[in-house]
Amino acid sequence: MPGPLYALHMSVPQHLWSLVAPAWIPGTPLLQIVFRTLVVYGFLIAVFRLLGRRSMGQMNVFDLALILVISNAVQNAMVGPDTSLSGGLIAALTLIIVNWIVSLIESRSARARRLLEGSPVLLIHDGNWLHENMRRERVNVEEIKQAMREHGVDDPSGVKLAVLELDGSISIVPTGTEVKRAHRVVKTIHHPG
Numbered sequence: 001m002p003g004p005l006y007a008l009h010m011s012v013p014q015h016l017w018s019l020v021a022p023a024w025i026p027g028t029p030l031l032q033i034v035f036r037t038l039v040v041y042g043f044l045i046a047v048f049r050l051l052g053r054r055s056m057g058q059m060n061v062f063d064l065a066l067i068l069v070i071s072n073a074v075q076n077a078m079v080g081p082d083t084s085l086s087g088g089l090i091a092a093l094t095l096i097i098v099n100w101i102v103s104l105i106e107s108r109s110a111r112a113r114r115l116l117e118g119s120p121v122l123l124i125h126d127g128n129w130l131h132e133n134m135r136r137e138r139v140n141v142e143e144i145k146q147a148m149r150e151h152g153v154d155d156p157s158g159v160k161l162a163v164l165e166l167d168g169s170i171s172i173v174p175t176g177t178e179v180k181r182a183h184r185v186v187k188t189i190h191h192p193g
Contacts, residue, residue: 028082030090037078037094044074049116117166124162127175137164147172 079087106113121133123144134140144162147170153159161173173179 025084025086027084028080028087030086033079033082033087033090034094036080037091038098040074040078041095041098044070045116049118120166120171121164122161123164123170124156124159127157127159129156133164139164139170144170 075091078091082088102116106116121137122130123134123137123139124130129141129144134144147162148154148156148159151172151174153172153174158175159172160175160177161171161179163171163173165171
C-alpha cells in the first residue's frame with residue numbers, strides 16, 4: 001500500500017513535484033543525521049570546554065572567523081551528503097533539543113553544572129597574584145590589570161578578589177569591600193557605608 005508521500009506525489013502536478021521533492025526527501029537516513037549531530041555537538045562542547053572560558057568570554061575577529069569555519073566544516077559531518085531541507089531541519093531540531101536537555105540538567109544539578117561549565121576561579125586574593133590559577137586558565141597579568149582599571153583599581157594591593165567568572169569576564173572586588181560567600185563562591189558584594 002502506497003504511503004502518504006506517494007499520495008502527495010500523485011496529487012501535485014509533475015513539474016511542481018520535481019521542484020519540491022528534492023528539498024524534502026532526505027538523502028541520508030534521519031536517525032543517522034540525529035546520531036551524527038549528537039556526536040558533533042558533544043565533540044564541540046568538549047573542545048570548547050578544554051579551550052577555557054577566556055576564549056569564549058573575549059571573542060575577537062580571529063575567534064569569529066574560526067567559529068564560522070568550524071560551523072561550515074561540521075555541517076557536512078552532521079548531515080553527510082544530504083542537502084535536503086528536511087535533513088537540515090532535523091539537524092537543527094536535534095541541536096535545539098539536546099541543548100534544551102543539557103540546560104535542563106544543568107538547572108537541576110549543581111554537579112552537572114560544575115562538570116559542564118566549571119567554577120569561578122580566583123586570580124588575585126588579598127592583593128596576591130595566584131599565578132598557578134592564571135596559568136591554568138590562560139589569563140595574563142595584562143588582562144587582569146585591564147579589569148582592575150575598569151573597576152577603578154590601579155594596584156593589585158587594592159584588590160581583595162579578582163575572579164574569572166564562568167562567562168570569561170573578570171570580576172574585581174576592591175579591598176575594604178564586604179563579600180558574602182555561599183559554598184566558597186562569590187555571590188554578592190556589599191559596599192560599606
